[in-house]
Amino acid sequence: MNLQLRPFRIGDEAALRAVFYSSVHALACRHYSPAQLAVWAPRRYDPAQWRALIHAHQPFVAELDGAIAGYADVQASGHIGHFFVAGAYGGRGVGKALMAHLHQQAASRGIGQLFSDVSLAAELFFRKSGFAVQARQQLAVQGQILANARMRKALPALPA
Numbered sequence: 237m238n239l240q241l242r243p244f245r246i247g248d249e250a251a252l253r254a255v256f257y258s259s260v261h262a263l264a265c266r267h268y269s270p271a272q273l274a275v276w277a278p279r280r281y282d283p284a285q286w287r288a289l290i291h292a293h294q295p296f297v298a299e300l301d302g303a304i305a306g307y308a309d310v311q312a313s314g315h316i317g318h319f320f321v322a323g324a325y326g327g328r329g330v331g332k333a334l335m336a337h338l339h340q341q342a343a344s345r346g347i348g349q350l351f352s353d354v355s356l357a358a359e360l361f362f363r364k365s366g367f368a369v370q371a372r373q374q375l376a377v378q379g380q381i382l383a384n385a386r387m388r389k390a391l392p393a394l395p396a
Contacts, residue, residue: 239329240299241337244307248297249287251304255322259306262323264357268382275378293317296337298330308334310341314391316352335365342391351388362387 244252260277268276295309295318305328306321316338321330342350353373354362363369367387375382 237328238301239305239333241333242297242299244290244293244295244297248304248307249283249290252290252295252297252307252320253281253283253286255304255306256318256320258323259320259326263321263326264355267356269380272380272382275380276382296334296341298334300325300328300330306330306334308338310338310347310350312345312347314342314347314349314351316350319352319354319358331361335361339391347391348393349388349390351386353384354387355382355384359385359387365389 257277257279261273264276265273293309293311295307297304298306298308298321304322305325308319309317311317319331319334319338321334338350341347350367351370352362352367353375354367359369367389369385370388371386373384373386375384
């Protein structure tokens with residue numbers, strides 16, 4: 237198994253959309269109804285809007301044996317906006333590698349906390365990574381209610 241992490245590159249957008257779609261529909265399906273999944277990650281999407289979102293987030297990309305298997309970002313505030321592993325790669329260390337990389341990035345940038353709105357499917361993984369639930373949330377999307385949790389982790393202070 238050859239797992240490599242790298243910064244997002246122009247041209248990754250469609251592959252990252254495929255990871256997002258696969259992650260939602262293959263890994264979150266035990267926690268959300270088909271109708272909820274369909275509004276969270278619809279099959280049809282606006283490529284220009286997706287491209288703008290990915291360019292704004294500037295994620296890190298995980299490649300396993302040369303295939304894009306997941307991606308995640310961390311913003312200057314410590315917010316993790318996207319954290320997705322493709323369904324076929326769940327449980328193979330991709331998420332752990334991405335989370336470790338986000339922690340390294342946060343440390344190098346002097347970020348004191350990480351936080352994210354985490355799906356019910358990802359909550360256990362985030363708990364195992366040291367995050368705690370700050371609040372339970374319900375997001376209305378096209379008539380569907382999607383439950384998630386705002387999770388946070390304080391990071392160790394860097395030596396002065």
